[in-house]
Amino acid sequence: MTLAAHDVSAGYRGRRVLDGVSLAVAPGETVALRGPSGSGKSTLVRVLALLHSPDAGHVSLDGARIDGVRHRVPAATRTRIAVLFQSPRAASDPRLSLADLIAEPLRATGHPRDLTAARVAELADRVGLTPDLLGRRPHAVSDGQLQRACLARALVHRPRFLLCDEATTMLDASTQAHVAAVITEEQREHGAGVLLVSHDDALVRRWADREVTLPA
C-alpha cells in the first residue's frame, strides 16, 4: 500500500504554492520532506491528508485515486491517513479531556464502546501519559503532554500513513526522542509509512530513510 501525490498543483486563492509535485510514501519507510519556508511543505501534507483539494493532479492510496476532501471520503480510507501537527494546542478541542481527545476518532467511526477505553489506556501508556493526566483538558497540561495525546489520537485507528508536520519542533529533546521512538515502533510493528516535515538536519539524518526537497 502506497500513499502518493501525482503531479499535484495547489494553492490558496489563486496563489500557486505547489506546482506539479509528485511524491510517494511506501509502507514502513520514513520520507523527510524538506524545502525553504513557503515552499509548500505544509500544503503538500494537507493535500495528502485530504484536508486541501489540489487545483490539479490527485492523491492515491494503494493505486486507487481519492477524490474530495477528508470528510467526504469513506471512513475506511481516511482513517488510514493520520496527521500530527506542529502545534498540539491549535489541533485540540479545548473542551475535551485528553482521554476523550484520544477516543474521539474511535467514537466517530462506531468503534465498539466496550473496547474504546482499553484502546485509549493502551495508547496512553505507549505515548507516556500517566492516568492522572487523561482526565485533564488541554489547558491543564504542557505542550509536550498535549502532543503526546495528539500522537495517541493519530495512532488510535492504526493508520497506514502518518504525516508529521514539524511535529516535534516545539518539544524538548527528551519528548522529541520519545515521540520518535513511539512512531518508529509503530512502523516496525504495523508497517506504517511516515512523512516527516522538519527543518532539523540532525533529526532528518537520524530518522529518515530518504529525503525529498521542494524547490523554493
Next chain:
Amino acid sequence: MSALLRVTNLGVRFRLRDAVVQAVTDLDLTVRRGELLAVVGESGCGKSVLAHALLGLLPANATVTGYAHLGTVDLLGCGEKRLAREVRGRQIGLVPQSPATALTPVRTGRSLLAETLRAYGRDPGKAGELAADAGLPAADLDRYPFQLSGGMAQRLVTALALAGDPPLLIADEPTTGLDRPLVDHTLDLLRRRCDNGSAVLLITHDLAAAERVADTVAVMYASRIVEHRPAAQVFGRPGHPYTAALLDALPGRAFRPIPGHPPMLTALPSGCAFAARCPRVSEVCGSQPAGDVACHHPIAVPEVVS
C-alpha cells in the same frame, strides 16, 4: 564585566483551587553585560515563569519571593508604575513566546513598530531598519498580523522588543516556527547585541540553538537550576546526570529519551527532583543538593565558574 541582572533566592508559587504549583524554587543567577545566558529545560520546568516574574507579568494568583535587581532597580519591589514607565521595553525587552497572541490584530507591523519607537522617544522612521535587522522584509511590515506566517510574526515581535534598545533582552523561544536560515539569523542578532555590550537571557528548549550562541547555560529541571556553567562545559562535559540525559536525547547523539516523567510541580519531592529518573541515585539524594552542579553524584568534577 559587571553584573547587570542579579537574581537571588527567587521563588514563584501559583495558588490553584486545590493545589499550589511551585514554578520556581531557590533560583540564583547573574547576567553580566555582554553575556548571553541560555536557560534550557523541558517544557513546564519554569523557564517562562522566570521571565514573567522578572517583568512583573505574573497573574494575581502568583506569589513571588526573593530578590531580583537590574542595575540598581529592585524589580520585585519597585512597583507596577515604575516597571511600566521605566523597565518594560526600555530596560528589559521581551520577545514573547507566542507572537500570534502578542500582536494587535487591527494594526500593521509598521504602525505597531512606529508607535513603540515613538513611545521610547526614538525616530518612528526607523521601523523599516529595525524590521530588517530582525530579518523581516520591509514589504511585510505593511501587513496585518493575521496575514503573517508564524515565522514573520516571530520576527516582528523580535523587532518590537528591540525598539527600546534595552540593555537586557529576554527572548522566550525566539526561534519557534523559523526555518534554519532564519533561526541562525535570529541567533546571530542576539549574539551581536551581546558583543556590543547588551545582555541576553535566552529561554529555549532548543539545545542546538543554545550551544551555538550561549556564553553560559543554566539547565532548569522541576523549578530549579540544576546546572549553571559555561556553555562549552555544559555541552562538552555535563556535570549533572539530568543534563547528560537531556543531551543524550538529541538526534545527533544517542536519540534516547529520558526514562520516566518529570515530577508534578504541585508535588515536588523534598530532595533532588531528578532522583526518581537518575541512574546515579543513592540515599543522600533524599536531601537537596546545591552548587553550580546541583547533584550529590556529579559526573565530572566541574570547574569553578569565575
